[in-house]
């Protein structure tokens with residue numbers, strides 16, 4: 001039986017890719033952000049996961065507004081990155097794990113999550129940045145399974161539905177006959193809004209309550225509708241739905257290994273959490 005060794009959730013601002021390309025990790029603006037990942041990398045070196053299930057939202061690289069699946073799962077043998085228009089260097093392709101992907105797809109559809117299955121898929125900054133922060137040498141020691149959630153175009157899946165998707169992914173991984181160590185990455189948030197009258201909106205109090213809820217009371221955020229979550233966290237802050245999927249893969253009882261919260265990175269409140277299952 002495969003085992004989820006932990007869930008790691010973090011923000012995914014494209015400017016991070018530009019800072020990596022320019023080697024700005026020690027720059028005063030960036031240092032409090034990049035330093036947050038030092039304990040994460042120590043943990044990864046100790047736990048050595050073999051597979052990463054990455055829960056993220058695509059921003060128009062693979063899916064566009066004309067065809068927007070609520071939930072999509074990659075089943076390719078590799079996933080490329082591509083220029084999203086900023087000229088940030090692309091990163092080496094990621095190895096997939098088609099057998100595990102199909103196992104997850106079959107288990108999730110059986111569990112009544114009607115997914116879009118993708119045998120070809122390019123992955124954007126929401127996938128590549130958490131990977132590059134975890135493994136800065138970009139040698140990617142893990143096979144990957146992309147789980148893509150629509151946090152972009154209404155109607156969005158509810159927080160409760162996202163949490164239940166995570167629970168179903170957790171059950172499906174536990175039922176996989178392999179003995180892999182699996183890390184689940186949740187990418188996005190925390191509060192930010194990039195456009196409209198509230199551009200620049202950040203809600204520290206909500207973010208911090210949300211982060212502590214993931215340890216103490218993981219379904220706390222499921223009381224909010226998606227419009228309420230947009231009000232509380234911003235139009236793009238609703239990417240926190242990806243954190244809820246990742247959290248749902250773990251049992252109720254978790255241990256917080258590490259957390260960091262830093263405002264701002266670009267227009268975003270940057271959050272980072274590493275949780276391990278207890279028992």
Ligand code: DHB
Pocket residue numbers: 012013014015059188189192194236239265266267268
């Ligand atoms: C920013 C944040 C995002 O989540 C994103 O996808 C793009 C840009 C930002 O703060 O600049």
Ligand code: FE
Pocket residue numbers: 012059126188189236239
């Ligand atoms: Fe985003």
